[in-house]
Amino acid sequence: MVESMPGVKQRPLMRAVVYVPLILTAIYFLLPLIVMLLTSVKTMDEIRAGNLLSLPATLTFEPWAKAWDKMGGTFTNSFMIVVPAVAISTAVGAFNGFVLTKWRFRGSELLFGMLLVGCFIPFQVILLPMARTLGLLGLAGTTGGLILVHVIYGLAFTTLFFRNFYVAVPDELVKAARIDGAGFFTIFWRIILPLSGPIIVVSVIWQFTQIWNDFLFGVVYSSGETQPITVALNNLVNTSTGVKEYNVDMAAALLAALPTLVVYILAGKHFVAGLTAGAVKG
Amino acid sequence: MSALTIRNVKKSFGNTHILKGINLSIEAGRFLTLVGPSGCGKSTLLNIIAGLESPSSGEILIGDRNVNQLSPKDRDIAMVFQSYALYPNMNVRKNILFGLEIRKVPKAEQAAIVDRIARMLQIENLLDRKPAQLSGGQRQRVAMGRALARDPKLFLFDEPLSNLDAKLRVSMRAEIKQLHQRLKTTIVYVTHDQIEAMTLGDYIAVLNNGEVQQFGTPDAIYNDPANRFVADFIGSPPMNFIPCEVVGSSSQGFGVKMTHEGGDFVLEASGDLKPWLGKHVVLGIRPEQITHVVTSRLDERGVSGHACPVHLCEPTGPDTLVTTSINQTKVLARVRPDTAGTPGQSMDLMFDMNKAVFFDPTTGERLRFQLLKAA
Numbered sequence: 001m002v003e004s005m006p007g008v009k010q011r012p013l014m015r016a017v018v019y020v021p022l023i024l025t026a027i028y029f030l031l032p033l034i035v036m037l038l039t040s041v042k043t044m045d046e047i048r049a050g051n052l053l054s055l056p057a058t059l060t061f062e063p064w065a066k067a068w069d070k071m072g073g074t075f076t077n078s079f080m081i082v083v084p085a086v087a088i089s090t091a092v093g094a095f096n097g098f099v100l101t102k103w104r105f106r107g108s109e110l111l112f113g114m115l116l117v118g119c120f121i122p123f124q125v126i127l128l129p130m131a132r133t134l135g136l137l138g139l140a141g142t143t144g145g146l147i148l149v150h151v152i153y154g155l156a157f158t159t160l161f162f163r164n165f166y167v168a169v170p171d172e173l174v175k176a177a178r179i180d181g182a183g184f185f186t187i188f189w190r191i192i193l194p195l196s197g198p199i200i201v202v203s204v205i206w207q208f209t210q211i212w213n214d215f216l217f218g219v220v221y222s223s224g225e226t227q228p229i230t231v232a233l234n235n236l237v238n239t240s241t242g243v244k245e246y247n248v249d250m251a252a253a254l255l256a257a258l259p260t261l262v263v264y265i266l267a268g269k270h271f272v273a274g275l276t277a278g279a280v281k282g
Numbered sequence: 283m284s285a286l287t288i289r290n291v292k293k294s295f296g297n298t299h300i301l302k303g304i305n306l307s308i309e310a311g312r313f314l315t316l317v318g319p320s321g322c323g324k325s326t327l328l329n330i331i332a333g334l335e336s337p338s339s340g341e342i343l344i345g346d347r348n349v350n351q352l353s354p355k356d357r358d359i360a361m362v363f364q365s366y367a368l369y370p371n372m373n374v375r376k377n378i379l380f381g382l383e384i385r386k387v388p389k390a391e392q393a394a395i396v397d398r399i400a401r402m403l404q405i406e407n408l409l410d411r412k413p414a415q416l417s418g419g420q421r422q423r424v425a426m427g428r429a430l431a432r433d434p435k436l437f438l439f440d441e442p443l444s445n446l447d448a449k450l451r452v453s454m455r456a457e458i459k460q461l462h463q464r465l466k467t468t469i470v471y472v473t474h475d476q477i478e479a480m481t482l483g484d485y486i487a488v489l490n491n492g493e494v495q496q497f498g499t500p501d502a503i504y505n506d507p508a509n510r511f512v513a514d515f516i517g518s519p520p521m522n523f524i525p526c527e528v529v530g531s532s533s534q535g536f537g538v539k540m541t542h543e544g545g546d547f548v549l550e551a552s553g554d555l556k557p558w559l560g561k562h563v564v565l566g567i568r569p570e571q572i573t574h575v576v577t578s579r580l581d582e583r584g585v586s587g588h589a590c591p592v593h594l595c596e597p598t599g600p601d602t603l604v605t606t607s608i609n610q611t612k613v614l615a616r617v618r619p620d621t622a623g624t625p626g627q628s629m630d631l632m633f634d635m636n637k638a639v640f641f642d643p644t645t646g647e648r649l650r651f652q653l654l655k656a657a
Binding site for chain 1: 367
């Protein structure tokens, strides 16, 4: 960037004009995270002393241990929900995308249009009908029920991702495979899926983040033992009995945010690459 | 026995008629090119032969077997695509073997086939590469190798050279022709390039608007076009079409009247144009039949020289294309470079009417006349 702006490179003043606001903005955005981190390793006494930004006088990991104690179970719950939900919605999305682009049928465009509407339905609207449906299916309050809700809600997005990716894959590839004797599933499994790496990454990150961070479905459709971590965090922070343990709250919040952070750090750069991936060069 | 028969094949989407009753047939071992402008239905026809699309009506026979109800894999065909359609995730060897693997050909046989094809196409050193690591010409070869691997009854080529640069296209064209001469396979080859159609085909079918305009040998298509469309489409630079009036000529035959800014002259026709005497026709004459004057040829029948105004000279190297204007129509002549005139002045051009053809000015159909006996 600097090379492409020779004026900036030459004049230190111009440089400062660019960098100072950038650094300030970065600090502004990082500040909440820093406060949370600092608070989570301080003792309650020190927190009560009042300086949010001061470094901890005595470093303690007790709040983290306490938070894990209270939330560890729901951490596992969330994984039990997220992993199958992400896997199923991504797999079905890939399959849908394949059919909608390479195996079109009468009305497939209309079907895709209707699926797209799914992206715009607010969560609140389906709360009651979905509760009734889960009840009828005998899945109310179960992990399976939550997985089902997330899969259904995620399908619109994953289908959109894969459909748009496969539109750019040349149809001739499928024709060639058909002449070579490959059938529907062989083409999907041997030809199309191996090309889908970038868009699978996109779908997994998107779905993981969405489902992990979901609160509304979690609070409505889960019962005590199947609670996801977001609901547990809310319950922890919102307790009105006893002393408010800010350090534990912060540690718990960080704990709840950690997996999405890790996923994004590990695969984030593939996310952008996958979204902008163009046609597959044959 | 015919290797491929297409009987009255039609294809419509609602009121859009892509193919309006195609009839074609070729014997085993022949090379058929389907040529036409984009949107003429040639690719649709190829897809119907392959079984990738189904016809609205009509029959496809490969050998003597009706394949209408067979899926592509059961038709004993192979196809080479414009985009090559190599499987990007597989290396060259796997690309070639994919069809054999699906058909459960024994491993030892597969290895032998890859060896044979790699040697034939000189791609032995590329077998372990992915398609992305190959150049356009190499991909083209691999695509042909994949088609050859199964040794099918019928090869289909869908504009296989369109994505190559001009020079490579010419050399690959020659290779395809050589391969055909060696293997004696039956090939249907779709192209929009009339030169490819002429150089490769034993037979050419010229398509336009979903109809076969003419089906014949390259020689017949070039020298004896069925209508103005074929005459115009085949040949580069294209045939000149000069609207003109039929008149009686000096030697009791018939001629067509030519007018340009320098005056009038009559070109004597070799046919009996009596039914059209006094009416308007369109004269079709190819640029190479309008040349510089060769004095020794002037007393041949149907050959005459006339001074024409030169509007433009385009040297191509071996010839120079001279543009003149007759009957308010642009006319191209192909002359030896050193004889080309100067724009703004006039030069003598020699018209050879022996291969000239005539078309109906409204329908564009070819007008056929009895040859007049030599006087």
